[in-house]
Amino acid sequence: MSDVSIHNVIIIGSGPAGYTAGLYTARAMLEPLMFAGYMSGGQLMLTSDIENFPGYPEGIGGPEMMMQLREQAERFGLKVQDKNVERIDTSSQPYSVWVEGEEHKAHALIICTGAEAIWLGAEGEDEQKGRGISTCATCDGAFFRDEEIIVIGGGDSAMEEATFLTRFASKVTLIHRRDVFRASKVMVERAENHPKIEIRTFRQVKKWLSNEKGLSGAILEDPRDGNTEEISCTGAFIAIGHKPITSFLDGQIETDDSGYIIPKEHTMTSVAGVFAAGDVVDTRYRQAITAAGMGCQAAIDCERWLEENIH
Numbered sequence: 379m380s381d382v383s384i385h386n387v388i389i390i391g392s393g394p395a396g397y398t399a400g401l402y403t404a405r406a407m408l409e410p411l412m413f414a415g416y417m418s419g420g421q422l423m424l425t426s427d428i429e430n431f432p433g434y435p436e437g438i439g440g441p442e443m444m445m446q447l448r449e450q451a452e453r454f455g456l457k458v459q460d461k462n463v464e465r466i467d468t469s470s471q472p473y474s475v476w477v478e479g480e481e482h483k484a485h486a487l488i489i490c491t492g493a494e495a496i497w498l499g500a501e502g503e504d505e506q507k508g509r510g511i512s513t514c515a516t517c518d519g520a521f522f523r524d525e526e527i528i529v530i531g532g533g534d535s536a537m538e539e540a541t542f543l544t545r546f547a548s549k550v551t552l553i554h555r556r557d558v559f560r561a562s563k564v565m566v567e568r569a570e571n572h573p574k575i576e577i578r579t580f581r582q583v584k585k586w587l588s589n590e591k592g593l594s595g596a597i598l599e600d601p602r603d604g605n606t607e608e609i610s611c612t613g614a615f616i617a618i619g620h621k622p623i624t625s626f627l628d629g630q631i632e633t634d635d636s637g638y639i640i641p642k643e644h645t646m647t648s649v650a651g652v653f654a655a656g657d658v659v660d661t662r663y664r665q666a667i668t669a670a671g672m673g674c675q676a677a678i679d680c681e682r683w684l685e686e687n688i689h
């Protein structure tokens with residue numbers, strides 16, 4: 379017989395979805411355990427200004443907000459371990475979660491592992507992340523009023539971000555490495571016809587340029603012949619996709635082709651008692667407030683499921 383204690387619920391991931399699920403399950407007396415993961419606090423730890431999370435009229439720094447969310451959930455009894463989940467086993471109840479080789483058991487799981495933006499990996503990129511280069515126009519567009527910016531990508535998100543950014547920027551140049559777009563025709567046409575948008579095809583970023591103020595431009599390369607040219611810009615938005623963090627689930631929870639978890643019944647996944655919230659299920663909104671909202675939904679669904687099926 380195993381002497382591993384059985385938790386009601388284990389929450390995997392500590393972004394806005396995870397902490398909100400932690401707050402709600404803790405207040406429901408479920409004594410939740412959270413594995414916060416390799417990036418405790420989630421994606422917002424990478425950003426200095428959040429201006430669109432309700433409740434902060436002056437805005438707030440990402441790390442500060444995430445610390446407050448954690449403190450609030452811990453006040454009601456959420457136990458957090460800053461460790462990564464390696465794998466899970468949902469073949470029988472209670473479910474198993476392995477962390478640093480150690481097995482933990484719970485009747486229910488809430489998966490809040492988010493989605494990573496895909497970066498280009500061009501020279502100088504790491505230094506300029508958050509200092510001019512962003513992956514979220516909704517989040518950071520307003521910081522680039524009357525500035526010249528570039529958007530990289532050829533899908534619907536790139537077109538949408540380019541069009542959205544014209545509200546702030548004086549000029550938006552859309553850079554795409556081919557002359558064929560994955561984006562729908564209507565989205566491409568909207569961008570093409572916009573007076574503030576210029577589309578440059580057969581271009582890719584070879585190197586980011588900077589000065590003491592931050593990003594100052596990029597060296598673009600033509601992938602066909604390697605010819606280069608310089609473009610100046612003070613902001614850049616990389617819109618080439620996101621990668622949900624679901625590989626550790628090893629196919630036990632149903633996902634779409636890109637790896638996003640597919641909700642089956644409200645926030646419950648294809649496995650009864652396993653719930654998912656935040657960017658790991660969200661191909662559309664990807665905001666802190668929507669992730670937090672889903673974390674709340676998953677916690678309430680989890681509480682009801684435990685009540686009906688376990689306790």
Ligand SMILES: Cc1cc2nc3c(=O)[nH]c(=O)nc-3n(C[C@H](O)[C@H](O)[C@H](O)COP(=O)(O)OP(=O)(O)OC[C@H]3O[C@@H](n4cnc5c(N)ncnc54)[C@H](O)[C@@H]3O)c2cc1C
Nearest residue numbers: 391392393394395415417420421463492517656657664666
């Ligand atoms: C630079 C930047 C700026 C942004 N600015 C804003 C903004 O101003 N406003 C806004 O609303 N949104 C903003 N966003 C988007 C916002 O950060 C996300 O929508 C939100 O963080 C998603 O929350 P989440 O809880 O789903 O996941 P995340 O915040 O991505 O958190 C995922 C969590 O899962 C954990 N994890 C992953 N794998 C494992 C594992 N195997 N075991 C345990 N834990 C694991 C990670 O450690 C992390 O804690 C920004 C994003 C970025 C990148």
